[in-house]
Amino acid sequence: MSEQTLTLDDHEHHEHGPAKGLLRWVFTTNHKDIGTLYLIFSLTMFFIGGMMAMVIRAELFQPGLQLVEPGFFNQMTTMHGLIMVFGAVMPGFVGLANWQIPLMVGAPDMALPRMNNWSFWILPFAFTMLLSTLFMDGGAPDFGWTFYAPLSTTYAPPSVTFFIFAIHMMGISSIMGAMNIIVTLFNMRAPGMSLMQMPMFAWSWLITAFLLVAVMPVLAAVVTMMLMDIHFATSFFSAAGGGDPVLFQHIFWFFGHPEVYIMILPAFGVVSQILPTFSRKPLFGYHSMVYALIAIAILSFVVWAHHMFTVGMPIGGQLFFMYSTMLIAVPTGVKIFNWVATMFKGSLSFETPMLFAVAFVVLFTIGGFSGIMLAIAPIDFQYQDTYFVVAHFHYVLVPGAVFGIVAGVYYWLPKWCGKMYDESLGKTHFWLSFIGLNLTFFPMHFVGLAGMPRRIPDYSLQFADFNMMASMGAFLFGASQLVFVYLVIKAIRTGEKAAQVPWESAEGLEWTLPTPLPYHTFTTPPVFESKL
Amino acid sequence: MNLKTPRGLTVLVVFMFGFGFMLVPLYDVFCEITGLNGKTNGQYQGEITPAGSEKGRQITMQFVVNKNDNLPWEFEPNQTEMTLAVGERRETTYRVTNTYKTAAIAQAVPSVSPAEAAEYLNKIECFCFEQQPLEAGEHKDMPLVFFVDPKLPAHINKLTLSYTLFDITNSKKPASDPHKAIKVGN
Numbered sequence: 001m002s003e004q005t006l007t008l009d010d011h012e013h014h015e016h017g018p019a020k021g022l023l024r025w026v027f028t029t030n031h032k033d034i035g036t037l038y039l040i041f042s043l044t045m046f047f048i049g050g051m052m053a054m055v056i057r058a059e060l061f062q063p064g065l066q067l068v069e070p071g072f073f074n075q076m077t078t079m080h081g082l083i084m085v086f087g088a089v090m091p092g093f094v095g096l097a098n099w100q101i102p103l104m105v106g107a108p109d110m111a112l113p114r115m116n117n118w119s120f121w122i123l124p125f126a127f128t129m130l131l132s133t134l135f136m137d138g139g140a141p142d143f144g145w146t147f148y149a150p151l152s153t154t155y156a157p158p159s160v161t162f163f164i165f166a167i168h169m170m171g172i173s174s175i176m177g178a179m180n181i182i183v184t185l186f187n188m189r190a191p192g193m194s195l196m197q198m199p200m201f202a203w204s205w206l207i208t209a210f211l212l213v214a215v216m217p218v219l220a221a222v223v224t225m226m227l228m229d230i231h232f233a234t235s236f237f238s239a240a241g242g243g244d245p246v247l248f249q250h251i252f253w254f255f256g257h258p259e260v261y262i263m264i265l266p267a268f269g270v271v272s273q274i275l276p277t278f279s280r281k282p283l284f285g286y287h288s289m290v291y292a293l294i295a296i297a298i299l300s301f302v303v304w305a306h307h308m309f310t311v312g313m314p315i316g317g318q319l320f321f322m323y324s325t326m327l328i329a330v331p332t333g334v335k336i337f338n339w340v341a342t343m344f345k346g347s348l349s350f351e352t353p354m355l356f357a358v359a360f361v362v363l364f365t366i367g368g369f370s371g372i373m374l375a376i377a378p379i380d381f382q383y384q385d386t387y388f389v390v391a392h393f394h395y396v397l398v399p400g401a402v403f404g405i406v407a408g409v410y411y412w413l414p415k416w417c418g419k420m421y422d423e424s425l426g427k428t429h430f431w432l433s434f435i436g437l438n439l440t441f442f443p444m445h446f447v448g449l450a451g452m453p454r455r456i457p458d459y460s461l462q463f464a465d466f467n468m469m470a471s472m473g474a475f476l477f478g479a480s481q482l483v484f485v486y487l488v489i490k491a492i493r494t495g496e497k498a499a500q501v502p503w504e505s506a507e508g509l510e511w512t513l514p515t516p517l518p519y520h521t522f523t524t525p526p527v528f529e530s531k532l
Numbered sequence: 533m534n535l536k537t538p539r540g541l542t543v544l545v546v547f548m549f550g551f552g553f554m555l556v557p558l559y560d561v562f563c564e565i566t567g568l569n570g571k572t573n574g575q576y577q578g579e580i581t582p583a584g585s586e587k588g589r590q591i592t593m594q595f596v597v598n599k600n601d602n603l604p605w606e607f608e609p610n611q612t613e614m615t616l617a618v619g620e621r622r623e624t625t626y627r628v629t630n631t632y633k634t635a636a637i638a639q640a641v642p643s644v645s646p647a648e649a650a651e652y653l654n655k656i657e658c659f660c661f662e663q664q665p666l667e668a669g670e671h672k673d674m675p676l677v678f679f680v681d682p683k684l685p686a687h688i689n690k691l692t693l694s695y696t697l698f699d700i701t702n703s704k705k706p707a708s709d710p711h712k713a714i715k716v717g718n
Contacts, residue, residue, distance in 0.1 A: 094625050112538065179541045186537050217545050221552020236556060238697030239641050240600060244559070341570055 007362065015202070017519045028115035031098045032416070034120050038095030039125055039409070043485070045087030048131070050478050052080035057440075057474040059457050060467050070145035073457035074142035076421040077109075077125035081145025082163075085263065086170050087127050089397065093266040094119075094177045097205050099416060100408075101181060102107070103517075104199045106190030106526040111183040120177035126169035133159035144455060146256065149237035149248035151351045152424065153229045160230065164223045171216045178212035181205055188479045190509065190528040197528070199508055200289060204269025211258045211265075211300065219255040227302065240458075245395065246311050250442075253304035262301045264396060265293060267404025268335060271357045275339055277506045278348030278354035285338040299328045318377040325375035336365055351503070352426030356407035359399055359434055367395030370445065386456075388448025394441045399476075403433075406484070414502040417518025419495030425487045432480030441471025447453050575661055576654035576678075584646040589618050591680060591689050597626070604631050606636065606672045610673065618682040625673040626659065626695065630666035636701040638664045640674075646694045652681040653691065660695065 018024050018033065025037060055076050059067050068076070098116065102109055110116045125148045133140040138157035141147065152160060179342045185206050188196065198206070225236040226248075235241020237248045283289065303322045305313060313321075339361050350358070370392040374383055383389060414420050443466035450453075459467065499512045509528065513521050593616060595609035606629040616622050630636055640660040644650040657662075659674035666672060680691065 174544055179538055179545075182541060185538045187534055213544055214548050215543055215549035221549050222556075225553070225556075239696065240639060240642070240700050247556065247559050250559060251552060252556065254552075312647075328666040496682075 001378070006007065018209075020126060027117070029109070029117050029211065031102050031110045031113070031116065032517070032519070034110075034116050035095050035100075036416075037097030037120050038098055040092045041094035041120070041434060042088050042095055042178055045083050045091070045127065047082035047481070049080050049088055050082070050481065052076045052478035053474060054336070054478055056080060057471040060459070061471040062468065063459055063464050065458055068457070071139060074144075074400045074455065075140040077455050078141045078144055078147075079130075079134070082130065082141070083127070084397070085145065085197070085259075086129075087123075089401045089405070090174060091123060091261075093205075094174075094402075095179055096201075096266065096405065096412075097177075098289050100201055100412060100510065101184055101205060103192060103415075103513065103521060104202055104508055105185065105188065105265075106509045106522050106528060107184055107188035108520065108522045110179045110180050111188055113509070115176050119173045119180065122169050122173040126166045126173065129162050129169070130166035133162050136162070138151045146252060147226075148252070149226065149245050150285070151228070153237055154227055154377055159228065165400060167223045168220055171220045174212050175216045176217075178209035181209040182213070183312075184531070185209075190522075190526050192528040196290065199269075200272035200283060200286070201269035203290050204265045204272070204293060207297045208262050211297055212261050214301075215255045215258040215262075216250065216469065219259075222251045222255065225251075229309075242268050246308070247352070249308050249311060250305065251515050253307045254301075257304040258300040260393075260396075261296060262400045263401045264404075265296070267364075268293070268410070269358065270404045271339065271360050271409040273508070274357040274407055275342045277411075277503050278351060279343045279348055280509075281342060281346045283338070284341035284344075287333075288334055289338055291381050292334040294326060295331040299324065299331070299511045303328065306377075306380075309377045310384045311368055322375055322377040326372060329372055332368055335363060336368075343386045349504075350432055351410075352421075352423060353503075355430045356403045356410065357425065359430070360403045360407065362440075363395060363403070365397030365530045367397075367400060370395060382451075383448065385453055386448040387444040387452045387454055390454050391441050391444035391448055394437075394444070398437050398441065399434075406433075409488075411503075412510070413491060414498035415510060415513070415515060415517060417492050417495070418498055419439050419491050420498045420502060421487050421491035421495060425483060425490070430482060431482040436473050436475075436477030436480055440477055441473075443467070443473075445467045535581065551579070569651070575658070576656050588618065588623070588680070590615055591618060591691065593622075594690065594692040595624065595626075596692060596694045598694060600696055600698045602640075603697060604701050605629060605697065605699075606631060606671070607695075616680070618680050618684055621677065621679045623675065623676050623677050627671060627673050629671035630668060633668050635667045636646070636699060637667065639698050639700045640664070642693045643694045644698070645694065646688060649684060649688050649691050650682040654679055654681060660710065663700065679683075690701065 059073055073472050136159040138159060140159055141163045143151035151167045183204055228234040235243040238247050274284055303321055303325045306325045306384050309318055374380055374392055410426060447463045452459050498515050509526055520530045594613050597607050599607055608627055610625045610627055642660050644653055653661040655678045657675060
């Protein structure tokens with residue numbers, strides 16, 4: 001393969017492009033190529049998971065059973081969750097990391113480029129396997145994305161084994177991706193850049209990567225136990241054999257709670273890059289931002305049982321998990337305060353990345369507040385398994401994680417492809433998304449508080465109006481993402497040439513590079529001068 | 533290139549995979565020490581505690597049963613409620629009937645409510661310590677001998693002991709499987 005000579009010859013020729021042909025993408029070890037692959041994969045999964053959301057919202061448009069069988073509805077909610085979490089959000093952030101981390105810390109590439117290639121190429125196979133369960137006898141997994149035992153063991157469809165292996169594979173992929181990021185950030189920073197001088201995006205990913213390395217193996221362990229219960233007659237989660245179904249929830253959420261921070265911390269990083277640029281001020285409180293990230297990561301390991309207040313926990317346990325959960329609001333509050341303080345008295349301008357970043361701060365805070373409501377153990381009994389929970393986690397994931405990725409793409413796209421996107425299309429995309437998602441998820445708070453259960457294809461008549469609103473909002477939000485795809489394609493094909501620094505006061509090593517970016521960058525380490 | 537970081541991370545990954553499995557015994561140990569989750573102790577080995585200052589305090593015990601997976605067997609306590617003194621040794625029986633046309637094996641799993649009281653209930657003899665093989669149509673009175681530790685916190689004056697009966701005939705198949713995690717009577 002020409003690929004091998006390509007990496008080996010790195011030092012002799014400085015300006016050569018990628019290999020030709022489609023196999024370039026299969027064999028590539030270039031962080032920019034792999035970043036692109038991750039982002040395209042993430043976008044594809046976002047649309048597949050989005051289609052499932054459209055099925056769910058279409059069924060819930062009116063009370064009564066309209067379009068799909070209840071069993072298929074359950075498969076849709078399960079697959080929508082799994083695909084959005086593991087297929088859209090996580091690979092989206094890994095894509096941003098692959099593109100940006102070497103550029104931002106002045107490294108020539110990721111530290112382990114072949115492993116990087118491998119960690120991407122596992123994903124399409126994992127998700128092909130997961131999606132193929134839709135066509136199997138008994139249907140796809142239908143036990144919710146949290147796959148509680150015994151629904152996912154004793155009562156699971158036969159396709160659960162494929163689901164387990166798919167989880168194993170995507171776990172391996174995430175672990176390798178995370179290790180790569182840690183090794184890169186520890187060993188390949190530009191000379192003179194200490195850890196406390198790294199850009200916030202790099203910091204947020206360093207913490208995220210440690211969370212991934214720590215909890216993805218626990219997820220692998222819990223699905224392995226499921227596999228053994230199903231096929232090898234063990235009784236980890238079966239009470240008849242001396243096991244305990246509640247044990248499943250404990251192990252799952254020991255993974256699951258850090259996982260929700262894995263999905264949001266990189267978005268914190270992206271927003272911390274964008275807000276200073278468009279406020280024309282440095283980030284307020286860099287050090288406290290770093291410590292807040294670390295505090296959130298550590299606390300995320302001791303709060304898991306707040307997902308399980310209703311399993312019959314003793315009062316002491318409920319109090320511990322309630323208070324530890326509320327404690328997380330402190331470092332999160334520090335971050336939100338710092339973002340607001342960054343904007344305060346700044347010279348603000350509202351280009352598309354800034355719009356998404358500001359919306360992130362506002363809407364993520366709403367999601368954070370409903371999170372604090374859910375953390376209150378005595379009233380959680382009312383909210384448990386209602387649409388209030390759905391509203392909460394969509395408020396932190398859609399305008400949180402998804403807006404974070406989208407804001408990052410808008411911010412760095414001119415650097416990646418050397419072309420400017422159409423600003424008015426970008427603003428159209430933003431406003432349609434903003435209106436669409438609030439219309440979708442805000443009414444869910446009301447129906448949830450009024451007692452509408454989640455994961456049910458039908459509902460009482462009094463919830464009809466809000467559900468119709470939510471469905472219309474969802475269709476609007478879904479359709480407006482097509483604007484985004486059109487915008488990206490248009491920018492790449494016919495966009496105006498972007499300036500080297502397309503944003504007036506953008507700072508960081510990535511903007512010292514020429515536009516369009518050469519295929520290999522920082523083959524000689526840059527000189528880093530701290531502004532701190 | 534410096535492989536120290538990736539090596540260290542690989543060790544961490546392997547450790548955390550193991551930790552996932554370690555959570556299983558840790559969870560049991562944690563529940564046993566704290567008495568959370570209503571898990572009762574195994575067979576009581578020591579002597580019946582000489583009654584302390586609390587001697588003569590009367591409490592109520594309730595006996596309830598559940599059948600798992602709509603098991604069609606008949607299973608009920610012969611006495612649903614009794615009043616006893618703490619530290620007093622008492623006996624009761626449960627009647628079970630195999631309504632299948634074939635022989636089968638059942639296992640009862642106990643749970644105590646309030647969970648806080650679980651560690652004070654000491655079973656000297658219990659049918660839940662063993663698997664119960666029953667011929668087709670056979671019925672049996674299964675014994676339970678127990679006493680309640682006088683150290684039972686003063687605010688608890690009613691205990692509910694619940695047994696859930698499971699049909700484990702099929703899951704018994706790989707009888708010699710060493711990995712099989714049947715933990716009797718816990």
